[in-house]
Amino acid sequence: MRQPEKKRRTVGIRGQLMWFLCFICLLLLVLFWFLCTQLLEPLYTTHIQKQLTEQADAIVQKLDDAIADGQTLSYWGFGSQLYVNSQFFNQLSSEIYENGGMSSFCVDISDVTLRQIFKVENLSYCNLHRTRPTDENSELPSYSTARAMRQLCRETGSCVRKINPPTPSGTVELMVGRTTSDGSYTVLVTTSLMHVSEAGEVMSTVLPLAAALIFAFSMSAAWLFSEWFTKPLRQLSGAARQVAQGDYAVQVETNRRDELGDLAQEFNHMAKEVQHAAQMQRDLLANVSHDLRTPLTLIKGYAETVRDITGDDKAHRDEQMNIIVDEADRLTALVSSVMELSKVTSGAEKCEKVHFDMGQLCDEVSERYDAVCAQNGWQLKLELPEEELPVYADPNMMQRTLHNLLGNAMHHIGGDGIFLLRASKVPEGVRVEIEDHGPGICAEDLPYIFDRYYRSRSDAGKQGTGLGLSITKAIFQQHGFRFGVQSTLGKGTTFWFIATDTK
Template sequence: MKQAVKQAVKKPPKKDHPFWGLRAKLMLFMCLFSAFVLGLVWFFSTQLLQPLYNRYIYTHLSAQVNTLAALIEASEDPISRRPLQLSGSRVQLNWDFWNQVNALAAEGKLDFHNSCVDIADSTLQYVIGFEGLYPCLLHETSGSLRNWVVGENEFDTSNMIAIRRIVAEQGSCNVTVNGAGDTQQLVVGKRASNGENGNYTVILSASLARVGEAAVVMGKLMPVLLAVLLAFSVGGAWWFSRWFTRPLTKLSHAARQMADGNYKVRVDVPTTDEIGLLAQDFNHMAGQVNRAAQLQRDLLANVSHDLRTPLTLIKGYAETVRDLTGSEPEKRTEQLNVIVDETDRLSGLVNSVMELSKVSSGTDQPQRVTFDIAQLCEEVAQRYDALCAQTGCRLQLQAAAPCDVLADPAMMERVLHNLLGNALHHIGEDGIFLLRVLPLAGGGARVEVEDHGAGIAAEDLPYIFDRYYRSRSDAGKVGTGLGLSITKAILQSHGFRFGVDSTLGQGSVFWFEAKNS
């Protein structure tokens, strides 16, 4: 049987450094995340760079073509053709209109840099253009920048005339012209109608850079970048995981020490993040567990003392009655009375423990009703008249105004008895203790029980309501230290505020505030 018990409580083996622990998971996550980011970079730089670049050029050219075509359509006569014999130029321009175009270009609303602009009339003959591409696959030009060029026959190339015809017939175009090698030129055109002056074709084109070659180079660099990035990721992940899990490791070791019975262990984590808050909560828990263990030890000492004394007396007097005084009625009765009294003490101790257990566990729920707590205090105070007359003390009741509260009357009566009994045990030399009821501004009442005894030390005040706790040099006094604990449990079940104010040498005031809703 003992062997079976040992097997049941056997502790699990300690694993200080699990292979698949949090640290390994962090390192794996960071490495996979780095690889994922690098994969995204490779995909965008090698697979989407060229399409995105072409889309950008097309959008830019379309916006310029639409703007220029709209200006031509809104103008009265941007271009007028005249006979060749009158001038070396085949066209006469409305320079006010084209000065407006140049102004828009200067403002950045029209951008012809690194672009080829071609405007032709309804006969598909060149009228005016802007040559900013060298070489230009449409006009077959090369050399330095020529700015605006008016009425030049050399721009009527076969490629250009074919594209003008597409625009004139279809109203727009979007084509790519391939040149020698890998050179390409994106062409966007639109037809502009100018009423009686006829239709014009507006065509813009731009060179498509060799972005694909850059993508190939990036693709070749990716393996090297992957190796370097993974190396840094592994090193960074190892350092970060070690730094991140160090406080968790401390918490784990501290938890094991607590499990082994060391309730004084604490964890030093200087950070203020979630782990730091966890460490603070652990330290608070350790303090509470340590205090609970101390209270448990005090319970064993107090209860064992309170049990030992009446049991010893009961046994001793019972043996005396049996062996010596059984035939002497007076002594026998006296000794039997002692046995009864000590039995009552034992019953009171057991009842207090059971009552505290039921209230603390929630088995006894308050049955709330509205009643006058001042009247209840008056009724409770009357029950102390005989005791006060016997002991020579005096209970003063101060409860002039009615105060309605919402609570369990039976539980409130127990609270009053506990507080008055506690005050009676610590009454001062004047022999006076007070029960006071004060109405609250927002409704409800504040109930105070005051004694003029020795008072409570400041270090004892935070624990005075804890179970089995004793202060004010209570060692040897009658009681188990459960009265205030039961009071605390009842008031907490009602949600009432409570506390104690005390000054050494002057006495103490125990109070609680009962609500009316």
């Protein structure tokens, strides 16, 4: 047999998984680099600004409370001498250090004249209190950065600014300014942003090495994960090739408790069903071949006898010709049953479903058995309700199933010569039962009674094709109807099915 040509495969599932995991790793590394290099400084600056704002608001609140209590915080004496409330500011300084955590902040408090009345300088080099010339080539007096920031804060009420260093060796500082409620004092709080640049430099140094280590680890993890993930798929692929080569007994491991484990279980179930179907096909061919050989042998033998011996003896010739006709009819029935089963199971014969009354169909079918019952002294009892029994099915197929089941009941009719056909309404639809009072079926035979060419031990040697119940099963499955059989040895058997009225 010619093997199917394999399609050229570029990248397998394992390769695709590795590419996907590597892509995710690279994407995460790029995202981490972006966070470290592009968002670190804005986020860090926002955090520092929040701290500076809290400290400035706390100091302004202290000043507002002191002014509301009528305390004099500062005044100008003779000769432009500045006097401050040392007790208040010493207490303020202690509270700043104890509660505010101002070890790395610089504080500047000024009055309406923009002159400084209090200062806490904890930075080694504070841009706020250093002067720088307006122009490097100018001889004009230098101006105070602090004075400019105080003026800006008084004009705006509050401000946030970055103060650049006056010399290249300095660092950029962040300043937050606030004004008291009455506008008497201005508070400036500032700190260095040197740690931001240092963190950026450290991340720039560490990031390449970290990226290399993470990528190497990701590659190893991707290789191991793809090996673990694709192992059951490779097992399924190998098992499928074995099934294609005719080894239907192959099974795969089902230890996983996920979708791949479910797939393995479904594959094992499929392999069992294929094995069972193949065995049934072999049994069918063997049994059909045997049944075909028997009538063909008889036909040939009696035909030769008529030709060679009894050609002139009319009585013997007619008897032998009748045997030939009977065996030809038997052969025709067997071939017809095989063809009918093939059409139904392959789907070549489609269901033509319509709405009809199952009770009326049962009544019509039962009338066909009046003659054979009268001839053999049998009785077919029909039990139907007065109400209609609507179903949605193919009437011709349902008629065929009734004939198959009634014919099976006649072959196993009991000593009382009675078999029954009853139909009743149930919540699911219409339940139809065919009952006989024959010898019954063994419990071990019941699961296989609908299989192709299966015959129970009690049927051995009886006439019939052995395909009627298989055809009936295929019709029920095509309609989606539930069906089954109940039997008790020595009392009889009941075949049943439930027809629905839904599309």
